[in-house]
Each structure stands twice: as structure tokens, then as C-alpha cells.
Amino acid sequence: MDPEHHSKIVIVGAGIIGLDVALVLAEKGLGRSVTVVAEYLPGDTASTYTSPWAGCNFSALSASDEKALRWDRLGYFHLKKLASEKSAESFVSHTPSTEMWDDTPPYEKIRDMSAYLEDFKLLPSKVLPDGVKFGVSFSTVTINAPKHLEYLYKRLRDEFGITFIQQKIPNVQSAFKSPSTVAVFNCTGVAAGTLAGVQDSKCYPTRGQVVLARAPWVHQNTMRHGRDYETYVIPRPGSNGNVILGGYMEKGDRAERGAQPGRARSPGCICGAEAVEEGGTRVEREEVQIGGKRRVIVHNYGAGGAGFQAGYGMAVDAVGSIEDILRTITENPRSCL
Template sequence: MDSRGQDEVVVIGGGVIGLTTALVLAERGRRVRVWTRDPVERTTSAVAGALWWPYHIEPMASARRWALRSLEVYAELAERPGETGVRLADGVMGDTDLADVESWAADRLPVLRRATEEEYGAGPAVWARLPLIDMAVHLPWLRERLRRAGGSVEERTATEPAEAAAPVVVNCTGLGARELVGDLSVRPQRGQLVVVENPGIDTWIVSAGRDGAPAYLFPQPGRLLLGGTAEDDAWSMDPDPAVAEGIVRRCAELRPEVAGARILDHRVGLRPVRPAVRLERTTLPDGRLLVHHYGHGGAGVTVAWGCAEEAATLATPSTATP
């Protein structure tokens, strides 16, 4: 195979992790094709509330490093919110101690302080300015930037990594890794949310809930996302009316004005939770390079850029295995 062929990479998986990894590779000069089972707009990433914050991901030390690198990228993208879908928004992270956040992100966040009782009266909380991503805009933007970099996206299902005819294959299939590579340690964590007309809320809020049931409100252009749930090993993609009612009730306890908001949509996604993110390289039976990059739980958007850069380095044959 000539040197041009050696630059070819197939990334399997078209969610935010797959697209971002493919984009980093393409902008490093690789010839990249993305295989995605579902259209980009119908991946799990499309359902994400998409507030930048390490959530349900391990190992946390690595996740925070990846998240801080991603924060740098999102801060740049937030200068063009209409184009990229990324903006910096103020809000309250409830049930969170300021000292804990300061220990890893104090000098990186433009706004970070203890929330007042008026802003969040249910316990300790921080007020912060964080990236909030509109996935309906961001995913197509990633796809288009990838195409401008010479990459392509194909709707194609792989049954095994070896099907990809390229010197390097990157497995970004998330929950699909259970079938693609037989990794049963990656499991679904079901998240449901309710989309409503925004009654005028312009700040986000996240709460663990008094009964342990989470609640969040994320204002997006033209709508307000209400969540959420975190049901382990639940596979149903059908919205549960009782769950939706509970979401609206919990969110109304935080912001009463949402109680009568008109419901626009119900959404369900399955987070690919794993004991730890699998980011490693190995080889296929014929000796070609295979990089695994999946299991990001509820933090795929948060860590996407930092993690993608490490995956892209692993996908370079001349790079020594760490």
C-alpha cells in the first residue's frame, strides 16, 4: 500500500465522539471516512442536554483533563454560536461544593462563585458560566467541518471492525461496542427529557433532587430542555409518560414558571456507561491498527475534544503505545 493509502482511517460511529475524533484526524492530514449506523441527527448525542460538565464518566482524573482541553475549544467556538451551536451560559450547579470545583477548574472558568440562597436554596451550589451546546446545530456543524477537511460520512453498519478496509480503524461506537467487539462492560443508562416552550428562562440549573432524582433545565434557542433520568440497564427508547410527568414536576419545583409550559417533544437516549472509558490501541487479526474510543457515559460532549486528540495520536502508526 502506498503512503497515500497508509493515511486512510475509518472511524466507526457517528456521534459526537466519532465525529470529533474524525475531525481531529482529518485536520491532521489523514484521509477519514466515518461509518455511522444512524444519521448524525438520530444518534444518542443528538438527545444530549449538552452542558459542559464531567458526568457519569471514569476515570475522573483523565475526564477532567479531557474536559479542560475541550473547554478551551468550546470557548473559541462560542464566539460563533449561530454557526457552531456553542455558547457560554450562566447557571447553577446544585448540590456542589465550590471548593471541589475550584480544586480542578477554578482558573479555567470565566465565572465561578458560590450560589446565593435566592439562586439555589436547597443546599450548596455554585454559579458558573459553562459551555451549553445546541446539538441540533453542533452535530451538523461537525459533519460539515469534517467534509471541508476532506473527510466523509457514510450511513453504514459494521458487524466487526475488520470490515473497514483501511490501515487504521477507530471504534467510536459507544453502546454499540457490546455487539461490535463483544464488550459487555459498556451498559446503557437511560436518560429521558421533555422539550417545552421556554417561558422566559435564560439561565440553566442542575439539581440532584431531594429524593435523589435529578432535575435540570437547559435553555436552548426556541425551546427549553427539562430533565432528567439516569436509569441503569434500561433499554427502552419509548418515552414514559409517568417519567415525563415527574421530570416536569421536579423542574417546576426549581422554576415554577415551567409548570404550564407547552410540551413540544419527548426524547430518550441511552448513555454508554462503562467502568472506565476505553481509550487504547490494539491490532486486528491481520495486523492493522485498531483504536478503541468509547464508554464516555454522560460526558461525551464534555470531553469530546480532549479525548479525540488523544485518540488521534493513538491512531498514528508511528506513535509509540503509551
């Protein structure tokens, strides 16, 4: 990082998790106090830059713990608002959805989903395919992942004044290169497992595969949650009739079971690695000493395939964990310039 740059807050990583943190900070009026530092920025393509390759939609694939359910609710309303108010601009669209499970899902998840998802219905067993034990339908959103990232990037930069620096940092401590920086958000995804200063042994990659196919007749999101796999068909808004066909396993390099493209023409296929945190997504504040001074790192990663739907809720909690620091920035605006 440029030592002459005097940001109070640095976000490391420009995937959906880092951009959502930037958005929450910007909505608090702190945009000009924020710098995002990342090896890749929206518009780039790389196998290790996972966010642009996502399906992506709001679905029931996330965990069933209290935090995950809360992040889902916050993400659903955030994305629904974008679909209602800025659909064409944000590449987020209202879409009907059907989701099925090979095993009955936890009661808490279905109870929580049914309380806020629009048009939520349980599907009768007679309409479910062989091997499926439980199914629901509801109104969801689908997202054109690469275009949505570019929308956020341009909005954060042009509307809120957030600075973006394209650079791969050698360690998380280097994000504090400016003496003005008081907090760093670590939103590095899979890299958290190897990034010096973090090296989280509980963070591991989940291998996934998607196929981009042209199928303009598909207007519904379909998910199947298996015992050791996920498969899905997701129409991609603003893409002239393309859909995402995909699937991933829980961990490592085991082979996926992908959705079958049928008569759809396939213009592309990609494999990628999503960050998963053993024991649950990590949203955690850590106190550190940098140059003899107290500083704060907020770790925010490990959502796996739920990053787009949970990212905004995760960001709300991640930012909330440093409210004491944010108050000092708000109270002393001149110190942020």
C-alpha cells in the first residue's frame, strides 16, 4: 500500500464479502475513510477470484445456526430491495424458486424461512422427484454475479468516494502501513488459510463447478440439496437468456454432481474454490499490536456458497463489532481527510 494514503479503515479483499463491508460502511457515511486493497478487482477474472463465478441466488443452502439465519434474513431484504428499486442497474432480479432436499432439513431453518420469504409454500410429496424427501417454493432473487460486483465497485468508488488499490499484500499487518489506519477488515476468503498473519488452519477450499449455458426459456431457480452435494439451475439476469448450471461438494477435491444441461447450449465452464470455515463462518474482532499501538482486525470470511446472500448480514455484524472505533471517526471527520 501507498504509505502516503491515510485511510482510517482498510478492507483486504474485493469479493462480495469485502464489497458488502464497504457498502455498510458507506451507508454510515464513512466512504471517504475507507480503502479496499485487493489482488483482483471487479472486472478481473482469475480462478482464485471466486465471486465472479458464483451462481448466484438467495437459497436455503446456508447453515442453520442463529447467526446464519439472521444473516440470511438481512441479505434477503437487502437483495429484494435492490431487485425492486434498481434491478437493471444492480443486476438483481425477482425470481420464483423451488428447493428440494434428499433429507428433511432442520426444523429451525424451515420455520425461520417461512416467516419472511415471500410466497413460501411446502410442496406435497406427490410432486417431488424420486429420492427427494422435502420441498418448498418461494419468491427469491437471482443475481448476475460479475455484473453485480461491477455495479457495487462503481457505486462505492463514484458515489461514496471509497478508494480502491489493486495490490497483493504480503501479510495482513501490511494493511496497517499507514499510521492513520485503525481497523482492517480481513475479507480474503480462501487466502485466509495461507495469508501471513492469519494462516487459519480451519479455513479450507470447497471445490465447485458451474456451466454457463444459453437457455432463455428458463425463468425459475431450482436447487437440490443432497447428502453430499448441491446442484442448481439459476437464470442469470441481464445476460440475454443465460443460465448457470452447477454443483459443488462439501470439501476438497471430490467430484461434483452437476446439473445436466440437456438441450441448452453451453458457452463456458469454470471450476473454483469457495472459502469454508470449519465450525462456521468467521466474523470476529481481534485486537493486535502494530508498531507498539493497539489496532483491530475484523475477520470476515468462510461463508462458502452463501456469500452473496449472507454477505450483507455478515457485513452488518462485522462493522457492528467496531462501533466504538467508528464513533471516533465520525466524531472527528477532519482526521479522515
